[in-house]
Amino acid sequence: MMAGTAAGLAVAGIAAPAAAQRAKSAAGAALPDPRTRYPRPPFDTAMQPFPGLAGKMTPRPDHGETSYVGSGRLTGRRALVTGGDSGIGRAAAIAFAREGADVAISYLPAEEADAREVIALIRQAGRTALGLPGDIRDERWCNRMVAQTVRELGGLDLLVNNAGRQQQRQALADLSSEDFDATMKTNLYAMFWITKAALPHLPAGASIIQTTSEQAYDPSANLVDYAMTKAAMMNFTKSLAKQLGPKGIRVNGVAPGPIWTPLQVAGGATAEKLREFGGDTSLGRPGQPVELGSIFVQLAANDATFSTGQVYGAAGGTGQP
Ligand code: NAD
Ligand code: MG
Numbered sequence: 001m002m003a004g005t006a007a008g009l010a011v012a013g014i015a016a017p018a019a020a021q022r023a024k025s026a027a028g029a030a031l032p033d034p035r036t037r038y039p040r041p042p043f044d045t046a047m048q049p050f051p052g053l054a055g056k057m058t059p060r061p062d063h064g065e066t067s068y069v070g071s072g073r074l075t076g077r078r079a080l081v082t083g084g085d086s087g088i089g090r091a092a093a094i095a096f097a098r099e100g101a102d103v104a105i106s107y108l109p110a111e112e113a114d115a116r117e118v119i120a121l122i123r124q125a126g127r128t129a130l131g132l133p134g135d136i137r138d139e140r141w142c143n144r145m146v147a148q149t150v151r152e153l154g155g156l157d158l159l160v161n162n163a164g165r166q167q168q169r170q171a172l173a174d175l176s177s178e179d180f181d182a183t184m185k186t187n188l189y190a191m192f193w194i195t196k197a198a199l200p201h202l203p204a205g206a207s208i209i210q211t212t213s214e215q216a217y218d219p220s221a222n223l224v225d226y227a228m229t230k231a232a233m234m235n236f237t238k239s240l241a242k243q244l245g246p247k248g249i250r251v252n253g254v255a256p257g258p259i260w261t262p263l264q265v266a267g268g269a270t271a272e273k274l275r276e277f278g279g280d281t282s283l284g285r286p287g288q289p290v291e292l293g294s295i296f297v298q299l300a301a302n303d304a305t306f307s308t309g310q311v312y313g314a315a316g317g318t319g320q321p
Contacts (some may be wrong), residue, residue, distance in 0.1 A: 014042050024170055036138050038062065038260075040277045040285040045265055050167065050268030054086035054114050061260045063090040064290035065121060071096030073301045077101035078153040080146065082089040082136060082194065083163030087261030088211055088254075088289050092160055093118050096300070097125040097294035104149040106163065114262075128153060136190035137182065144214035146197035156191025157166045157206040159198045161191040161233070166213065166268035168222040180225050185309025186230035191236065204248025212253045212311060214319030216220075222270075234311055241309030250308035252299040258286040 031178055045058045054061050079096045083089040093103050093157050103122050107115045122129035123146025130152050134141040150156050163187040169175045170209055173245075195208060202208075216234040219227030241251040258264070258278040267276060278286025292314050299312065313321045 003301045012229075022176075027057055035283050035285070037164055038189050038285060038288045038291075041279040043277055044215075045274065047271060047274075048266045049167075050260065050266045051108050051111055052086075052262030053111065054262050055117070056089065057260070057262065057265060059260075060085065062288040062290045063087075064094045064098075065117075067094050067290060068098050068293055070095070070100065071124070073099040073297055073303075074158070075100035075298070077158050078100075078149075078155050079158035079160065079300075080104045080106070080132075080149045080156055080194075080198070081162055083211075084104045084189070085111040086261060088158065088256060089162040089260060089269075090114070090118050091289035091291075091293040092127075092162065092209075092296040094121050095297050096158070097122040097127045097129070099297055099301075100127070101158065102128035102130075102153045104132055104145075105134060106145055108130040108135060108138045111131040111182065131212045136184035136194065139193045141180060142190055142193035143197045146201070146293060150201050155203075156198055156201045157203055159195065159202070159206075160211070160296065161167075161194060161208070162211040163190065164226075164263065165224065166263050168224045168226075168267065169224070169267060170219075170222050172224060181226040183229055187226070188232055191233060195240070199229055202249050205302070207247050208240065208249065208251045208255040209246075209296060209299050210251075212237065212255045214255055214257045214313065214315045215221060216311075216318035218257060221240070237311060238309050244310055250305070252307060252309070253311040253319055254292060254295055254299070255311050255313045255315070255319070256287065256292060257281060257313075259292070260288055279317065280318065281291040281315065285316070287314060287316055 013287050021234050039059050045273040079101045081089045081093045084093040085107035097103050119129040119131050134143045136142055210233045212233040213230040215227040216230040238250050295312050311321050
């Protein structure tokens with residue numbers, strides 16, 4: 001209204017600087033500046049042992065705890081988010097609950113403190129929450145946690161394969177077989193086992209979403225094993241979309257750039273990299289998990305029915321896709 005009035009006066013040739021100024025600041029209030037909205041480097045957060053806790057990071061990541069506002073886009077949906085205790089998975093879990101979904105989150109037992117916060121937030125949104133502590137490198141646990149989700153939520157129609165392991169190693173010689181195996185098991189085998197266990201329960205209209213990475217397209221020198229898995233997750237997304245399209249199940253991915261999460265401070269990045277984390281994006285800062293929440297919602301929502309086999313990038317102006 002204000003903008004329209006100011007524009008009208010300007011067209012009429014009437015000088016109205018005060019009205020124009022008011023219109024500008026009203027528009028400014030509603031338009032967050034992506035450069036300054038969230039913390040910028042340098043950062044000074046303590047490194048943590050794997051898997052790390054969001055609750056111990058400074059600054060604390062923003063997962064949408066106080067800001068994400070839902071509008072019923074996922075009413076009645078039943079979701080399982082792996083790694084839903086912290087980071088990108090927590091942002092998706094909070095957003096899903098506020099959009100009306102019941103949400104199960106999986107995590108490692110060492111992350112109980114983070115998980116409890118998410119479970120409380122899901123319940124505050126008036127939805128059912130289910131916590132699933134366990135190690136997804138174990139196929140039997142993957143099967144059990146899917147069965148428990150279906151039993152306690154009364155079904156499953158939204159699966160987010162988000163849990164991941166990233167441990168940087170400067171040289172291939174430093175990458176042990178145990179490391180390699182742990183990365184493959186966490187990022188690939190678990191995705192395969194959980195998706196396979198979920199499929200018999202997924203109705204037409206259901207969605208599967210992978211958290212892949214810009215590393216799938218432009219791998220870093222010190223993330224050889226991790227980047228391989230992210231490329232494979234991107235490829236899995238595309239083959240499975242072809243296989244499941246005829247069943248009415250959509251499969252998509254999200255490819256984040258640098259996001260401020262425990263994964264990075266718990267061995268994912270070097271201390272030097274962390275200090276300047278995200279400074280090389282065109283926005284000059286890392287993303288916060290909350291900035292991805294609405295992307296997961298969009299890919300899952302009932303009005304995105306023609307989106308399948310897609311990977312949605314969110315990397316602050318760098319990276320692919
Ligand atoms: P995060 O540490 O908050 O989340 C990763 C989660 O994976 C952990 O919370 C943990 O619960 C889970 N996990 C790891 N190993 C597990 C195991 N063996 N069993 C059960 N759960 C296990 O960090 P995040 O950055 O939010 O990571 C989420 C996803 O985002 C990962 O797949 C990661 O590869 C991807 N990603 C992150 C970034 C980034 O910059 N942070 C960028 C691109 C992609
Ligand atoms: Mg965690």
